[in-house]
Amino acid sequence: MITITSKVTTLNRFPQLTAQVSRLARDCCQQAAEEGARAAAAIAARRRLPIQVQPVTPTEDGWLAGFVCAHPAAWFQDLGTLGNRERPLKRSPSGKRSRAPGTGIEPLYFNHAGKKAGRKRQRDAIARGLPR
Numbered sequence: 001m002i003t004i005t006s007k008v009t010t011l012n013r014f015p016q017l018t019a020q021v022s023r024l025a026r027d028c029c030q031q032a033a034e035e036g037a038r039a040a041a042a043i044a045a046r047r048r049l050p051i052q053v054q055p056v057t058p059t060e061d062g063w064l065a066g067f068v069c070a071h072p073a074a075w076f077q078d079l080g081t082l083g084n085r086e087r088p089l090k091r092s093p094s095g096k097r098s099r100a101p102g103t104g105i106e107p108l109y110f111n112h113a114g115k116k117a118g119r120k121r122q123r124d125a126i127a128r129g130l131p132r
Contacts, residue, residue, distance in 0.1 A: 032118040043113055
């Protein structure tokens, strides 16, 4: 009687693959943070705001990197103070509080531009690093 047999050999390569994917994720986070900081610094330079890259740090579910502006008024420089409220007031204002048009801080939106540039760079870096 003729029998057909087959043998399947499996190798456990998951530790090597996990290390490669983790290295790719770490490098992509660093590249995205640097690109985002560059884009934000280009806009924030108009008001001499310093932008620094935060180094990549491990978290419980991945990697974390970013950029930060340590200036105390960075929030107001980024979003502006021209009275464009996003939330309603808790109570109506008492008295006449009007501001002359054009006064206040014009928004720069450097944080948004930096995030957008960083995300684009991260997507591109991941696409280049993945095997085809």
